Amino acid sequence: MNIxxxxxxxxxxxxxQVVEDLKNCKVCDYHMHDEEGRIIITIEGSNVNEELEKLRVIEAIKYVASADMQMAYSEDELDANIDVLNNADAVPSMLNEENVDPSKIIYNGDLKKKDLYGFSKHLENKK
Structure with a gap:
């Protein structure tokens, strides 16, 4: 499910008129609008293609100047990322090696995504 x-x-x-047309078009859920002509809606679909089809319906409504996706949630994408996180080592393997010089480790906020060992080797080669 995508939202x-x-x-x-x-x-x-x-x-x-556009608010009423959006409420009646059956491809979205209306949430709110302001006096400047900005309207907030959500769409749902079983996949991205279904969402894009619904977006085209909204864009075709008379007097709609633009309809832009702002935030998206993909259940399948979330499940895949949760699997990656659950299967990742809590501590990068190079931090458990006894011969690693701690002064060569550069912390940039997320050790799981860094190739610390390769980067440390790179620093040694620059000396």
Whole structure:
């Protein structure tokens, strides 16, 4: 399941009509709007293609100037990332090696994503 938030823009003089058309189009859920013509909606789909089809319906509504995805949630993508996190070592393997010189380790905020050993070798070669 994918869920995306969309900001729809229209001219203020067409705001009420566009809001009503969005509420009646059956491809999105209306949430709110402001007096400047910005409307917040969400769409859901079983995949990205289904969401894009719904986005095209919204873009085709009369007086819609633009409809841009702002935030997206993909259940499959989340599950895949959770699997990666759950299967990752809590401590990078090079930190458990006895012959590693701690002064050569550079911390950049996330040790799991860094190739610390390769980077340390690179530093040694620069001397």
């Amino acid at each position: 995306s938030s969309i900001v729809v823009k229209t001219l203020p003089k067409y705001l009420e």
